[in-house]
Amino acid sequence: MGFPPVQAAPSFASSFQHLFPGKDNNLRCLIPCAIDQGVNGKMSASNPNSAIYVTDTTKDIKKKVNSAFSGGKDNSTEQENAGADLEVDIPFKYLSFFLDDAAELEHIKKEYGEGRMLSGAVKQLLGPS
Known part of the structure; x- marks a missing residue:
């Protein structure tokens, strides 16, 4: 208990x-509840790159966000044609927790999911400045 x-x-x-x-x-x-248990393995204390910690520096966070698994395609042409797989996109899942503006999130979901937004743009929105 x-x-x-x-x-x-x-x-x-x-x-x-x-x-x-x-x-x-x-x-x-x-x-995190299950978003760390997905695509590339699971969150683990033995792998410091498997999660974002409160003790991470801004530089570390930016590096982790930029290397996070995305549901985007291999190149911009494929992305524009097929859109992103939002079910496996880790940066989009985190953005859905942290973005206060529901209308903006819905706009990003539509644009990214339909291929008019690239993975790098979503990661930039999520990552520290």
């Missing part, structure tokens, strides 16, 4: 104020 609270603790950023000095307690937190 003690394990569920241990698993739930990371969802409360206020529990880790030492990691976020000067930030308010309304930080967003994503607890």
